[in-house]
Amino acid sequence: MAVSDSDFLPARRRALRLFGAAPVAAAFGALSIDAAHAASATTNTQDLASVTLVLGDQAGGTRALVEAAKVLDGTPYAFRWANFQGAAPLFEAQRSGAVDLAPAGDLPVLAAAVGDPTLKIVATRVGSGKQLGILVPEHSTLRRVADLKGRTVFISSARGSISQFQLYGALTEAGLTRNDVNVRFVLPVDAFAAFASGAIEVWATFDPYYGIAVxxxxxxxRDGTGINSGLGFITASGAAAADPHKRAAIVDVLRRLQRAGDWALANPDAYAQIYASLTRAPLEAAKQITARASLRQHFVGNADIATLQKVADSAYRDAILPRRIDVQAISDTQLVAG
Structure with missing residues (x-):
């Protein structure tokens, strides 16, 4: 089934309005960067007054968390946000040097490392496999994953997506193979509009698009529970990780993000309200999305690396990744010490 812009343009416009101004810019391939305040200060031996960090984001989720918890107020460095609708364009920007830090799920990080082995995993975010799943319209005759044989499944957002991993895992569980379905890759905002218009029958996607569609x-x-690790990661570009001033700023940002996650866990209702306001998501959807979000965060450690290596090996075995990724080689466990 071919899908063109003309098939769902009105629904696409509604979807763009739904996800707010920042994701709209990302949907059209533009880098949405908003300036933020910074103060001149020093932290121990590193002078951060001249540092500017570009903080990557997906669908405004990290920014909403930060602004809800107000953890980036008064930073001793400048920062600005760069928002994208999915991991593929986010990592393309990081690879080009336009983004310093990028949050994403486990498999997108591995897929990004295929094209950019200089990136470094610096933090782990603990979430749930309930953040993603395979969707069909309310009145669809499809009732179980086994019914997908011979169907076309649209995946958000590109090869190496957490949704691709989840789909293949669900197919195996149901006694099918990836060759039993036709797979198409569509960026999330476009897929959201196409699904809403009825142009897509089966959609494998992730929050916030997943939660709002439900x-x-x-x-x-089928959701991702028991298939996906539920872990997300934050990566630093190779250039940022190698710059001593930016490293110091990155350590500070990551600690502030930890505090933001702790605040959100302690104030779930307030966080959901602010998330809904900042992202323009419906409140009921926002409550579900924030309740299963990857909020607990820590600097990447050996246990995280071991878990991600299992994902990497599985993805390579299933031909999702073109080569095996050595997770230890792309992880920076010495960030705090350095």
Missing amino acids: QRGARVL
Whole structure:
């Protein structure tokens, strides 16, 4: 089934409005960067007054958390946000040097490392496999994953997506193979609009698109519980990780993000309200999205690396990744010490 812009343009416009101004810019391939305040200060031996960090984001989720918890107020360095609708364009920007820090799920980080082995995993975010799943319209005749044989499944957002990993895992669980379905890759905002218009029958996607679609009536065939690790990661570009001034700023940002996650866990209702306001997501969807978000964060450690290596090996075995990734080689466990 071919899908063109003309098939769902009105729905696409509604989707762009739904996800707010920043994701709209990302949907059209533009880098959405907003200046933030900074103060001149020093931290121990590193002078950070001249540092500017570009903080990558997906669908405004990290920014909403930060602004809800107000943890970046008064930073001793400048920062600005760069928002994208999915991991693929986010990592393309990081690879080009336009983004310093990028948050993403486990498999997108590995896929990014295929094209950019200089990136460094610097932090781990603990979430849930319930953040993603395979969706069908409310009145679809499809009732289980086994019913997908011969169907076309649209995946957000590109090869190496957490949704691709989840789909293949669900197919195996149901006694099918990836060759039993036709797979298409579509960026999330476009897929959201196409699904809403009825142009997509089966959609494998992730929050916030997943949560909002379910709130609007989509039915879940299978979520990622027991298939996906539920871990997310924050990566630093190779250049940022190698710059001593930026390293010091990155350590500070990551500690502030930890505090933001702790605040959100302690204030779930307030966080959901602010998330809904900042991202323009419906409140009921926002409550579900924030309740299963990757909020607990820590600097990457050996246990995280071991878990991600299992994902990497599985993805390579299933031909999702073109080569095996050595997770230890792309991880920076000495960030705090350095």
